[in-house]
Amino acid sequence: MAERVDSHQSTLRLEMRGVCKRFGATVALDDVGIKVATGRVLAMVGENGAGKSTLMKVLSGAIKPDAGQMWLDGLPYRPSNPLEARKAGVAMIYQELSLTPHLSVQENIMLGMEPTTLGVVRWKQVRRRAIEAIEEFDNPELTPDVRVSRLSVGSQQLVEIARALAIGCRTLVLDEPTSSLTQQDVERLFEIIGRLKRQGKAIVYISHFIEEVKRVADEVTVLRDGRVAGGGDVAAITIDEIIALMVGRQVEELYPRSTRHPGEVVLEVKDLAGVEKPRSASLQLHRGEVLGIAGLIGAGRTELLRSLFGLDPVRSGQIKLGLYAGPASPVRRWMQGAGILSENRKEEGLALALSVADNVTLSRLRGFGPLGLVLPGRQDRATRRWIKRLGIRCQGPRQSVLSLSGGNQQRVALARLLQHDVDVFLLDEPTRGIDVAAKALVYKLIDELAGGPRPKAILMVSSYLPELLGVCDRVAVMCRGKLGPTYRIDEIDEHKLMLEATGQAPGAPGREVKS
């Protein structure tokens, strides 16, 4: 062993070579190799289904590869379960947080390795070690006694990282760590990643967000269809090149933009206030335009859409949808020609156990047969049209939505709005958790809807600023329940939006202040 430890090898923390894995007929991984050195961040990018999660499962010992080898610090590394991987110093921070919400921060950090005397937990030591683990994060929200369920998602993630560090993990695998974080928390996370790097930890960073990868990673490896499609030093590769590697073709224009001709106002909101959020919101949405709403998570954007749609109660203010100004309920809104796409596909947007056809037609089960009957054949026929148009990958209209991938599920949810033929689209995070190809389709669809021969009006909430700037005609920012003024897309940039979203922009509307 001694001869392996030369100066180059000693900095190489983790190496995988020739890893293969098949599930039945599908090849999940084919001859995949990666290297991560100490103090470096390797980003893994790829579309959904490219093999990222399988690779991570191999790394964490959750599944065994069919072939290939792994080394950790120059020694063969063959974990047979996640616990062994942790003991070897490799920790996974998963997308779905695996904390126990009812326990406190310190209990969570020390869970499963509480120091005890004769079975009695030594709380002082628990507390000391927990404080050690969290103090470097420098986060006021994180105190040892607070219940984890009361923390924000970002802080919960830090608890998870603290737990990994507390047991001495030196290799961290972060799986989509920012997907549910606010911009502020993302910044904080990046800072912490930088700090961990300087401490000599090796980090594997899996993400959909390529801009993020450019910022945080040193190297990038792109997976496509279970193979390494390319990669290298982050400094030497452009975003377009990464996307091209991911999708296997050049995406000339991720955000198509046809000329749009805004028409009459179809949705007018005046001083709308809900029970808690939104606190006040006013906007005008025209036919033939895409209006974006930016802001941090928790700013009240979802609540705004929900109260517009009658899903959340309205305390005061006026909503005028087309000609209708009366009270709102989802039933009425659908009849008035509005449709909503939920940000929460799995829990709210779709009935997962039901078929594609049922999900697509649920909001309007009319016209599928005589006497108000709903004939499955006609439902299927209507659905097939959207399966074809949106390229939904499924066995047929009767397949249950549960077994579809995220991107395809989102297409089903969008198909419902199209099938209903709504005029006003309320889209809440329409591209959350879907792969690049599906995102491209959503952007194209939005553009076609807004700029087509029968232009629609689209109100779109997104936390992803490049997307808002790419797709929308106008953007407004929501901050702490208040909706700010709308800006034309050419008078604003990411930086300004971010300042306003974090409440740091000088207050009044029509501000001329330059920073």
Add this chain to the structure above:
Amino acid sequence: MSNNQPPLTARLISVFRALYKQPSVKLILALVAIFLFFVVAMGVQEAVKIHRSNRNILAELAEAGVPPDERQKDRRLTSPWPEGYGASLRFLGRPNLEMIARHTTIVGIAALGMTMVIISGGIDLSVGSIIALSSVVIAWLLQYAGAGPWTAVLGGVAAGAFFGLVSGWLITRLRVVPFIVTLGMLLVVRGTAKGIAREQKIDVDMDRLMWLDELLASVPKERSWMLVPLGVWLLVVMAVVVAVLLRYTRLGRHIFAVGSNEETARLCGVAVERVKVTVFTLCGAFAGLAGLMQFSYLTVGDPTGAKGLELNVIAAVVIGGGSLAGGEGSILGTMVGALIMTVIDSGCFQMGLPNWVQEIITGVIIIVAVALDRLRHRSI
């Protein structure tokens, strides 16, 4: 249809495969298997019994000192296998089938409503009480109010529907889970029934019954073209109606949507509350109808009857593939589930097995059926 179709056998095989994938087809196969098991078991049991008695007779004769040749000629000896065959045929025969059908009717009718409730993600524990109430109301109307049979029937069903409506209303307005609300209603309705009946059975004079006692009575010879009594036909017709309602109407699709994901349904403009109230009302009405059957069977309004029957009803739905989490279930499955339970009951009874064995077997079947169903889900 294209010209180059695969050969007939291949097509048949694929049709069978597709059929086999249907959960209710598997259930029907299970029903047939259980039924055939009893047919065979009944025959074997009879044959063994005869064989034993033959042996005893021979032994007796031997003790009495009858020579071997003479012993075989004893009149009491019968051949075991034809007798066993006869016993099997009896279980397969029309009277037995008719009896199974009659015995399934009460649970079956109540299970129609319960299927809807369970698909919508709810549960109704009050159906047993509603059945008793309905029978009491019918008897009371006939005996004391001088009502005709139609009025009485309508009264019974309306009483059931009313209490279903109350349950649904409480569930949606007070936002209390169905389990608790209907648990409460179980007592409320039972108490109401006892109050109406003054805590005793209401006997109805024969001349006031008219046709009401014929609904579940064995079919008389001269009307053998009916195959099964009117009540069973009512169950069949109602089952078809509810199956069509669930599969081909807006309400039906909404019931599935609410049960599958209430939030999605609300988001899609389904009037979730109205769907729930409707479903519970229908369930109450069907329980009322089951109460009519109960009354017809006993010709007595018994406020303490049908105790615990709600559990049989729920079991029928659950064996039939209904998921207590909502979104799943079918009328065909429920009917088969109800039949499976009756077949086991009557099979065990006719084999002379004690009641406790019967109960254990039914309990095991419920757990196995649901466990198999879960397994199927996991493999998808």
